[in-house]
Amino acid sequence: MYVGEASGPRIIRYGVGVSQVGDPFQLEVRYWDAYPFGQDGEGVIRELVGFIRHTAGYNVDLVPIVDGVELSASRFSGGAPGGGLTEAIAECRAAVFRRCTRIGAILRTVQVLGETELVDVGYQPIVLRESP
């Protein structure tokens, strides 16, 4: 597919490589909030864990969202898979340690280095009070 530039002379080919003419782009995924302790329960989320499959390294931010409030992003980066591997799954742990009812997350790349896939995001809960 091709696009024509609105304020310039270029015809741009879309669907090639991982970089972009002009501004770079980032993969960003936000999850719906989870209620691990029930709709009115309470507990502590120890950490979020994001799993990223990559072929040429990764550079991502993981942002916990606790009861609707975005916390500071934790940044994770690493190089290309070693040891003859062509891909690897990186485990990115962001400490949360907040008391809450619901937990969500945003995972976004800081730089796309190669094929980058979101495999999973999970969390570690400690129950204080459960509700139905």
Add this chain to the structure above:
Amino acid sequence: MTKAVLDGANPRVELAGSVRYARNAVFRGAYKLIARPGTQVALTLKDDQGSPADVTSVVALIHFGDGALAVAHSTVTSKFYLYWLTDGLDNWYNISKVLQNTLTPAPIGVLWSSIATPEKVLIAEGLGVAYLAHNDASNVFKTRKFDSTAGPPATLTDFQADLRGSGLEDTYFRGVVSFQQHLWGWGYGSQAAADNDRPELLRFGQPFFAAMKQGDSFAVGHRVRSQRERIMGAVVAGEVLYVGTRYSLWPITGFGRNSWDKSRPLDDSYGFAGPFAAAAARNGWLYYWSNRGPLRCEGISRPEPIFERLPTALAGVVNPQNVVVTYDPDFDQVIYLYQDQTSGRVSRLCAFDVLKDAFFGPDGDIGLGVRCASLVQPASLTGPAGSPIIVSTGVAGTLATANFTPGDRSAQATHRVEYRRTGTTPWTTASATIPNVPTGDIAFQITGLLSEVEYEWRVATTRNGQTSAYDGPEAASTFTTFDSGLAPPSNLAAEAFVENPSKGFYAFRITWTNSGEGGNSTEIHVKKQNPPGPPSGTLPLYTTVGPGVASVEYSMGNGIGHWWIEIRHVREGFLPSNYVGGPLHATLA
């Protein structure tokens, strides 16, 4: 919308199981959500000045014959130009269809002059002829006709028709389309004053793009000559020619001019927001952007609104008449582009995955403003012109640079580099999609190699699904990596502190001194275990922090006991450093 994959090997709880939004993503198989691909410059269009300068806007692009046509505008010369391109958009023709072998096409003709601002241009193709309509027609911008079958050279003339029984006259259509081997045009008609603005009138010609005549027309809408029912665009999807006014949608069906029927509107509320606001997708579906947002339609069934799925995007749309919709079969996505509200630039608004039946978006900026978009597929399935030729190999630690000369310079060609340890059988694919270059050699970096090991590599070219013979392995593609281990960090220390007094939660503040080598990240490994501690290299990874960071906090909850910590530096293309810490023993009593 989509579901993330739960890694069965990890015992944690999956987060909610659904994604609220995904930006710049494509699906690849079940639950595989991957960053979308990027972009590259294909061609840079020039104007017709003595020393050609860049044009200022690309307003139309369409496949044509065995190549493509583009239209551009220059605010410097106030002209619209026509360009004749190859199907790979990696070369261009002059008016005599002679390849020019540069990436900076010159125009083959001037379509309209003395026009200070760009405007949308619609193009229809039939029997080797292109019909070009200026979307702001009035009685100034004549419909033009580019005949590639004439000559050489090909000809560019005014398109004339007998639309009022007074013989051949110039025409002034706002848009044109090909449907069932007939040319269709709408908006303005002939040069007669009374016939100038016919917003609802859709005219069609004789079979096989023969002449247009006075009586061959449809009037869509109910009011006749109402601006509310002006035809915005027409798109062929499946067996239907969909004609969109601003607030209604009319299907034209049938098999030939004697059976065409347009009597039943499909929708009287939502039409096409603009001339480029609709596109045909797979299986004959029409996807279009209305004044309310995106809808879709199949056959003569009622349109299905899909705008309720992306309220965030709808809130950010300005100038919906400039929305560009196109379908990309390579990624099974309908792509909507719109002018960003904040920056004024055009962004990729969102993509609708027709296989997953889900929106991805709203997306971020696609990097530049877009006025038109088109799918231009190869007219033929030509294979690679030849095999690439290995030139040399550069070795740097656990990286190697494969240098080779392409055997095919076309933009459709990509290259595949494979490597293996010398003396072993299976090949590992380093990359199967290395982009081509128009001149010079390609230097591709192979990463992830072991140190002090002999490897060999080979290379092949792929074009249109066909692969050339491999070149290599040979002496120039055989190499031995060398040891490039990183220097380790130092001064590892861990200090416990109370993180949350009311809960009795504790944490470690882990600090160290970086080795000083630029670009190193640091892995922190932590494990709780009674003495004796775990052997070095067996502690689970807690986190990896980027270059320059020299401390991290590790929450332990009420984890009283013995903790073991060790760290090391890592960096792409280099062996990790040795672990530091031994592991370090830290207690919390």
